[in-house]
Amino acid sequence: MKLLFIFLNQAKGPQGWNGLGLITPKLRIYLSWQPSKVRENKQQTFEVIPYQVLIVTEASRRGWGATLQLNNNEIEFKSCGIWKKSSVLKSSNQRGLTDVLCAICRFEKHLKQEQIHQVHLQMDNTTTSYNINRANSSRTLSHITDTILRTMKQFKIQIKSTHIPGIFNKIADSLSRLNRAGDYNLSGKTASRACKWMKFRPTIDIFESSRNRPTKEYCIIIQDRQAEARNAFSISWAREQPIIHPLIALIGRCPKRVQHERIQALIITPKWQGQYWWPLLQQMTVSSVNQGHADQILKNGTIANKRAWALLLGELLTSLISGRKEEKNEKACQKKQ
Known part of the structure; x- marks a missing residue:
């Protein structure tokens, strides 16, 4: 047209x-x-289906964030990312539409598994919401809008968007400004208390979690002559009992490393049940303790405060995980058979 x-x-x-x-x-x-499409005369139903999924999005200059919640499930799936340097997103409207596209692509697996046919979008950008509902936009935004609508058509999903005030969009907003660089620490003696609660004696702090570290040996990203290494994955964990408070991007690697080394470790992670690493973490968990909300336990560094980066969301969970737990389960299953 x-x-x-x-x-x-x-x-x-x-x-x-x-x-x-x-x-x-x-x-x-x-x-x-x-005319060829008109001659085919493929009948389509225009039934309005009540929405089955709620997706809330938010975009900032640094990145994007989105949450997905199913109507029949209390678990909230979270996803976020940082804009690439190559991506030219000058206006907030461009960032808002790109955020929606990223969220749909990231949650594609969940949408297909649950056989979703209606998605309700919520955002605090009125222009983005209006463009999606009318299925059209200006020339500068048309390629993103068309891609969103084409993708949803391929998935056979109806899409509806509504505007919400920014006050009620705190989770997605925090995800878009999430502190991924690790410029935050555990406040006080949180790590030492966690070790006492779990009756665990750590030998090394894999990612230095606080100035009041519970061990003499530690790994830290910055240059430090007393540290064992800057890259914690470059050393062997086989003879250690590590305490691990990893960066968000490295959470998935840590349980796999513990499983590979066949050791016990104490790991501090956010309670994000919708993440890909959560099932493996639960399989390896021997015992766990909920430490409370992350914003009360963690403290941002100077760089994070200057750039207005947000802390982790939700609750922090301290888990005692074992790389030998799965082996015991396999042996027990073999004996039963």
Whole structure:
């Protein structure tokens, strides 16, 4: 329709509606394609289905954040990312639409598994919400809007968007500004208390979690002569009992490393049940303690405060995990068989 609209404007410009215009090859293909679709006469139902999934999105200059919640499930799935340097997203409207596209692509697996046919979007950007509902936008935003609508059409999902005030969009907003760089520490003697609660004697602090570290040996990213290593994954954990408070991007690697080394470790993670590493963590967990809300336990560093980065969301969980637990379960199953 856009090609036809441009052609009509060019034709009627100098001579009015009696003017002549040259049909381009692209327009000729488009005009031949439209009647063929009409002749096919594929019937489609326009039934309005009540929404099955709620997706809340928020975009900032640093990144994007989104949450997904099913109607029949209390678990909230979280996802976030940082904009690439190559991506040119100058306006908030461009970031808002790209955020929606990223959220749909990231939650594609959940949408297909649950056989979702109706999605309700919530955001605090009125322009983005309006463009999605009317299925159209300006030229600068049309390619993103078209991609969103095309993707949802492929999934056979109806989409509806509503605006919410920014006050009620705290989770997605925090995810878009999430502190991923590790410029935060455990406040006070949280790590030492966790070790006492779990009756665990650590030998090394894999990611230095606080100045009041519970061990003499530690690993830290910055240059430190007294540290064992800057890269914790470059050393062996086989003869250690580590305490681990990993960065968000490294949470998934830590249980796998503990499982590979066949050791016990104390790991401090957010209670994010919708993440890919959560099932493995639960399989390896011997015991766990809920330490409370992360914003009361963690403290941002100076760089994070200057850049207004947000702390982790939800509750922090201290888990005693064992790499030998799965082996015991396998042996028990073999004996039963």
